[in-house]
Amino acid sequence: MAANKVVVAADKFGFLDKRQKPATTEDETVQTAPSRSKAKESAAAKAVAKSKDPSMKGYTLILKKKTHIKANSILKILDTEGDLSDLTERLLAEWVTKHEHIH
Incomplete structure (x- = not known):
């Protein structure tokens, strides 16, 4: 099935009109796997x-x-699960466990 083609207008400087996009056929459509960060976001x-x-x-x-x-x-480099909030919670919970005998 052939896709309808859209004529893309260019201004005098050669820039594409932002309101129009070139048509793509099913063959031209590129499917990419979601990035790791997208997978984390959805989870x-x-x-x-x-x-x-x-x-x-x-x-x-x-x-x-x-x-x-x-x-x-460092959290980004290590690519750990969680964020600064999770790190703070974990470290503070460990500190409380270590010192709860005082309470």
Whole structure:
């Protein structure tokens, strides 16, 4: 089945008119696998958001900018599951477990 072709207008500088796009046939359509980050996003979207989880509560922490930037950078490099919030929760929970005998 042949696809209808759309004539693409070009202005005097050769730029395509943004309102019109060239038609593609089924053969020209490129299917790509979702990227890893897209897969993580869709999996995370299916899970309950932390802000909606009744066992979680939002807090504000004051951190040095440099620490925050480096921590986020390292998390991205390591490609770990979770974000800075998950890391903070894990580290604080370990610290509480280590020191809960004081309470």
